[in-house]
Amino acid sequence: MFDKLLVANRGEIAVRVIRAARELGLRTVAVFSDADKDSLAVRFADEAVRIGPPQATKSYLDGEAIIAAARQTGAGAIHPGYGFLSENARFADAVAAAGLVFVGPSAETIRTMGDKAAARAAAQAAGVPIVPGTDGEVADLAQALAEARRIGFPVMLKASAGGGGRGIRVAADEAEFEHHFHTAQAEATAAFGSGALYLERFLNRARHIEVQVMGDGERVLHFFERECSLQRRRQKIWEEAPSPALDEETRQALCASAVRLAERVAYRCAGTLEYLYDDATGEFFFIEMNTRIQVEHPITEMITGVDLVREMILIAQGEKLKRTQSDVTARGAAIEVRINAEDPDKNFRPSPGKVIALTLPGGPGVRVDTMLYPGYTVPPYYDSLLAKIVVHAETRQDALARLRRALDEFSIEGVVTTAALHKRLAETADVQAGRFDTGFLERLLAV
């Protein structure tokens, strides 16, 4: 048991974790780089420790500095949030070696599920459908080409060490395969330090649907699915729960498959299993697991009424799941839109700077997770997520109306955001009808 939690992250997720910890009666420690000394997380935490200069590699990715901050403040546990060190098995090992609790799964689980090829093997063993692809990494171009012919074109080349949509290329046919193979290898080496690649069938116009799970090392529960098909450059920007595409039978089959896979690896913590879903055939295929809390977790919290961050902290404290699967019910529809500091009219150019004025939406069924406050300076060094506007209503149509109302209430001066894009999406007929796939947004923007 620990009574003080260090939050090894920044931005809105650091605020989110501090809130959950404080409600549990825990003392909280924020860590910050020189660019974040005036952040909301620093203000809300009981204590704050500087861990380095603005560069993430010298601050939020510096595991030693973070563990030293935990020792210095007497924190018994470290919550990694998402991104940064959240899926770094070596960091999880180092936290445990320092006698501290890592609020996440074991380092071994992170290794297994973080290695995309190993994760696919685990899925196959659990009887979870996977996208046709290679059984692990391809050794060279000749083997890759032979495998590509077997899998069928178009085929994706993916970096084994990749993630977050990075390190992926699509070869439409055999003629362009060799070029993509060499480029993907070079990019993977540069970005991840390993040029290892694996191949997967590219499903045209598939949806991205994921299942939220929570495990205690013995039992795993699912908290239904999230539809995350609205993406730009493979970064999600709009998520909803439930998916407008699934019928009840498919939903149950999908969620049951996620529980099967997570139980097979004795999963302990909050986690998300990502799938591709083919509208045409009703088939779903497991693609990867994220062994951490996700950006879009609030929509699941809205429909189930369960505080997932609180649950993951309780499990890290050694508690077991108190619910059974039938205790987890979903009500209504929730939508989250990501307000990023990017200008949608200028090809999503980043827009850091000082927030001169700010009005956040409120009222029934509206939740805003953000680190913004009037006068805050958005630093240029980190990702562009400023706020998540989350709405919940009895039906999807009501949620869309509530989202339009909330976006009308939102205003910010000093930085340009993607709010205007979300207003446009909320007015788009296909979005209103729930007709989209992972390529929808880029096609819309290309018009």
Add this chain to the structure above:
Amino acid sequence: MAEHQVLSPLPGIFYRRPAPDKPPYKEAGARVTEGDVVGLIEVMKQFTEVNADASGKVVRFLVENEAPVEAGDAVLLIETA
């Protein structure tokens, strides 16, 4: 002989190389032609090239690789002919 400063167009992290395992775009003493890429600025995980706006010879870089910069900071000194 005149000296010219190349300024960072954006705030962010300045990189002298296209990738960690690649050589720098330019070394001190190298010829540089207007339009040449001399570095990258990372702003919110997006990369923007920094181009030389004059031709000449690289005298020296004024900021370290992977150093934070503000928009308008001088990053490179060029000796123009």
